[in-house]
Amino acid sequence: MPGTGVAGPLRCVVAGAGVLGVCLAMRLAEAGAEVTLLDRDQPGQAATRSSFAWLNSNDKAPRAYHDLNHAGVRAWERLAGSLGAAWYRPAGNLEWAATAAGRAELAGRVRRLTGWGYPAHLISAAEAGELEPSLRLPRPAPVIAWFPGEGYLLTEAMVSHLVSHAVRHGATMLTGERGRVTGLEAGAEASGGGGWSVRTAAGPVIPADVVVCCAGIQVPRLAELAGAAGPVPLVPWAEPGATAPGLVAEAGPAGSPGLTRMVHAPDVHLRPHAGGLVHLEAPGAAVDLHTPGGELRRWAGELLHRARRITGGLDDAAVTGYRVCVRPMPADGQSIAGWLPGARGVYVAVTHSGVTLGAHLAGLIAAELLSGTAAAELAPYRPGRFPAGNPHPSGR
Ligand SMILES: Cc1cc2nc3c(=O)[nH]c(=O)nc-3n(C[C@H](O)[C@H](O)[C@H](O)COP(=O)(O)OP(=O)(O)OC[C@H]3O[C@@H](n4cnc5c(N)ncnc54)[C@H](O)[C@@H]3O)c2cc1C
Known part of the structure; x- marks a missing residue:
């Protein structure tokens, strides 16, 4: 060529x-x-x-695509190491599931990933609390997974x-x-x-x-x-109802104890962001490029509300920004x-x-x-x- x-x-x-x-x-x-x-x-x-900018191969299939993404996670570690990059954050990721179906899926995924040589563990609520002191876990304790090889970038x-x-x-x-x-x-x-x-x-x-x-x-x-x-x-x-667009929001300032890891709870995903903020996403927020501004604002407030329920340090935080952005999805x-x-x-x-x-x-x-x-x-x-x-x- x-x-x-x-x-x-x-x-x-x-x-x-x-x-x-x-x-x-x-x-x-x-x-x-x-x-x-x-x-x-x-x-x-x-x-x-x-982007949520989560470096992961957490749920990628088939195996070849999983391996490509796993290689992607490792490539950032090498690149960031060679450049001395502060924007590379290998913070690990905690995820939990609340429903019976969710618990079975999470446990099965951890088993599959472990078999593929990908760092993944089921852990107790006490261990999760040690890893992320800001967590407010629901009771009774959910099934919790820890993915220590994952992280994020400040893009x-x-x-x-x-x-x-x-x-x-x-x-x-x-x-x-x-x-x-x-x-x-x-x-x-x-x-x-x-x-x-x-x-x-x-x-x-x-x-x-x-x-x-x-x-x-x-x-x-x-x-x-x-x-x-x-x-x-x-x-x-581009059209109404399209699934490629997603809502993201930032909130802050994050007080003590501040969030240090990535967290995937059933109804909100969050991670630390630049400037002492947290970056928030909702898996189920149905928004597109035509969603009215008032509805987006409502969703952003809802995300902060959900994040406050599961992590300390956000009690005095406010939404500082939100927008719809489009995922390029083949x-x-x-x-x-x-x-x-x-x-x-x-x-x-x-x-x-x-x-x-x-x-x-x-x-x-x-x-x-x-x-x-x-x-x-x-x-x-x-x-x-x-x-x-x-x-x-x-x-x-
Ligand atoms: C809400 C959300 C969450 C996501 N979460 C994750 C995640 O957790 N992990 C993950 O790995 N990925 C995630 N993604 C996906 C990831 O962000 C994208 O795959 C990635 O950013 C795409 O990068 P890109 O360089 O291909 O495209 P882009 O970042 O879209 O860049 C394309 C560039 O092309 C420019 N451009 C367009 N047209 C022209 C033109 N005619 N001439 C010149 N320039 C042009 C644009 O201005 C733009 O800067 C997420 C995406 C979104 C939106």
Whole structure:
């Protein structure tokens, strides 16, 4: 593929500077590629900013996808260690279940994960209290699981660090209208007859040997611009009732005893956030991009109420922010990573587990681009697996 046979450094345009784009730009720049990283906004402001950012392979199937995500968790440990990163928080995760069905599912999951070599234990209420002194566990004590290998990222700090790192290694970052990709033209003059010309709304036309589309929910749109022969199908996100959007809220200040770990209770998920806040999500909050503001505010208050019931330190807290954000979710629930059929030299990467997978996927993709050798680990996730016919169902 394009990585071979190019004279001089490989010219790579990475379209989209969320977690996938910044990890990849950094890897490519470190390896000596000529990298231009583009974003129509500031880096990391789309799904990556609002993500729960839980590094896990807690409930991923089949086994190969579990292993890919587990490798993702370990890749962050290595990367953060090498960069000395304060945004990497290997805090562990506590989860409990209240209903009989929930208890059976949790115990079964812990057994399965343990058998797969993934750190997971059932623990007592006393042990949970020692691990997280701020917990107010329900009575009678629920079934509690502890996942010590999991953690989270403070994504805004991570993005900023990795962009700086990429730029120090020679990458160019263009944002706003100068970074908004509006056209992808194959074999045009600006590319010297081969490769691609990348048009932006207000920036230069950028010649590239390889274009990598890391634009989250906009990947189908970029694939369309590149003239893809098949779809990059995502779960619908724009229409009323769509399930890809989710509500997140922040609350604070968190008093003493402050939350230190990730917590998954049956009706609220929470973790510490930057600035002494907690980040909150509700598994059952049915919101979409059309939900009225008053309803979102009500949900945000409800999340804080639920969080107060199960953890101390939030009694004097208030909601400081809330918003609906969209998860880029490939239609079959697995990642999409590979060369785009019908657009030689254009690569697409989009996944729902983008924070967990970012560091690891970036390493695999960079190796594919630079060596021209396909990574066996990515074989199940190629875009060509989707049948043609309904070309770009979620592009907008
Ligand atoms: C509420 C929520 C909770 C989540 N929880 C988790 C979790 O716990 N763990 C986990 O691993 N994952 C989680 N995810 C998923 C994860 O956040 C995403 O998979 C990940 O952030 C996607 O990163 P990305 O870089 O692919 O896309 P994004 O972060 O969406 O970035 C895409 C970028 O492309 C840019 N862009 C778009 N169009 C163009 C264009 N035409 N030109 C230039 N730039 C463009 C955008 O501005 C954006 O910056 C969650 C997501 C949400 C929304």
